[in-house]
Amino acid sequence: MAAPPVVIWEDEVAELLLYRELIPRLEEALGKFSRRDSAEVIQPVRTIIPLQKHNGFLGLMPTYMENDGVLSTKFVCFYKRGDDSNLPSTQATVVLLDPEYGNVKAVMNGEVITRMRTAAASAISAKLLMRPEAEVLAILGTGNQALSHYSVFTEIFSFKEVRVWSHTREGTERFCKCVSGPVRACVSVEEAVRGADAIVTVTRCTEPVLFGQWVKPGAHVAAVGACRPDWRELDDVLMKEAVVYVDSREGAMAESGDIILSGAEVLAEIGEVINGTKPAYREKTTVFKSLGMGVEDAVSAKLVFDQWNAKASKR
Ligand SMILES: NC(=O)c1ccc[n+]([C@@H]2O[C@H](COP(=O)([O-])OP(=O)(O)OC[C@H]3O[C@@H](n4cnc5c(N)ncnc54)[C@H](O)[C@@H]3O)[C@@H](O)[C@H]2O)c1
Numbered sequence: 605m606a607a608p609p610v611v612i613w614e615d616e617v618a619e620l621l622l623y624r625e626l627i628p629r630l631e632e633a634l635g636k637f638s639r640r641d642s643a644e645v646i647q648p649v650r651t652i653i654p655l656q657k658h659n660g661f662l663g664l665m666p667t668y669m670e671n672d673g674v675l676s677t678k679f680v681c682f683y684k685r686g687d688d689s690n691l692p693s694t695q696a697t698v699v700l701l702d703p704e705y706g707n708v709k710a711v712m713n714g715e716v717i718t719r720m721r722t723a724a725a726s727a728i729s730a731k732l733l734m735r736p737e738a739e740v741l742a743i744l745g746t747g748n749q750a751l752s753h754y755s756v757f758t759e760i761f762s763f764k765e766v767r768v769w770s771h772t773r774e775g776t777e778r779f780c781k782c783v784s785g786p787v788r789a790c791v792s793v794e795e796a797v798r799g800a801d802a803i804v805t806v807t808r809c810t811e812p813v814l815f816g817q818w819v820k821p822g823a824h825v826a827a828v829g830a831c832r833p834d835w836r837e838l839d840d841v842l843m844k845e846a847v848v849y850v851d852s853r854e855g856a857m858a859e860s861g862d863i864i865l866s867g868a869e870v871l872a873e874i875g876e877v878i879n880g881t882k883p884a885y886r887e888k889t890t891v892f893k894s895l896g897m898g899v900e901d902a903v904s905a906k907l908v909f910d911q912w913n914a915k916a917s918k919r
């Protein structure tokens with residue numbers, strides 16, 4: 605009989621998951637996803653169930669990576685919160701299964717995984733698409749994703765200046781107190797993004813907050829919020845002027861308001877750039893529209909589980 609599942613909760617996931625191990629595994633997984641070889645990855649566009657009464661959605665994100673022996677699904681609830689709500693925008697759990705027997709091997713907190721794998725995917729897009737001489741990073745939004753993006757972007761790049769903006773002054777002040785490195789609080793989006801080489805949008809906005817007229821030509825934008833077909837973070841000018849990259853074409857055409865409503869053309873998946881089958885236009889203005897993929901959660905959960913087992917065998 606199979607052993608009962610292990611439960612790995614927030615603090616332990618945070619201790620076991622490190623960007624330096626996660627990033628190369630994510631790069632490999634994004635490349636495999638974009639090859640569309642079902643022996644490597646089966647990952648349908650997530651199923652979404654509206655939670656109308658609570659102004660939210662449940663996303664089911666199953667993934668099977670046959671050659672890696674990874675079978676998982678993430679359950680993620682996300683909400684359209686009011687501007688002043690302190691409730692979290694997302695809550696997630698990842699279940700890891702044994703693909704041969706079908707039993708559950710582990711149930712994990714999915715919050716840390718979601719924060720870290722999303723920030724790591726944005727960092728991978730910046731590694732590929734941002735100009736190497738980039739000096740200024742701007743972060744729009746000051747929530748959980750803003751913090752994880754600050755951590756990984758300052759860990760792997762050497763920005764001379766990091767700017768942050770939130771729609772409330774309290775949010776910006778809280779963020780500035782939370783981070784351990786340099787950061788400049790900005791009072792407007794324009795002040796934060798003018799002249800920035802890299803811009804991360806991690807807001808709960810459902811209307812455009814970043815306008816193309818403020819974006820420096822050649823800048824790289826990692827657009828992470830606005831994950832419904834009628835939600836926006838970026839305006840039409842930026843979407844049409846930029847070269848647009850996505851994590852999944854199918855996901856983007858089903859879920860991204862910025863792409864669907866602007867009519868912008870998608871040049872490539874980030875995995876295609878990793879595979880060398882599509883170009884990286886570093887010198888042009890680029891947008892990486894991230895929606896989040898089950899394959900990112902699957903490799904993260906495998907990494908956490910392997911580390912958990914290695915630690916358990918030493919006890
Ligand atoms: N692409 C992905 O893979 C992925 C993964 C997780 C979360 N997300 C999305 O990223 C966004 C941020 O997630 P989070 O977990 O950091 O949320 P959060 O609730 O922790 O933070 C959201 C932030 O948005 C900002 N904000 C809220 N209302 C705003 C408004 N009206 N105008 C401007 N800014 C506003 C605030 O700074 C707030 O701190 C959400 O939209 C979430 O759905 C995307």
Ligand SMILES: O=C(O)[C@@H]1CCCCN1
Pocket residue numbers: 680682694696718831895896897
């Ligand atoms: O891939 C994810 O985990 C997120 C959750 C919130 C909405 C968008 N996608």
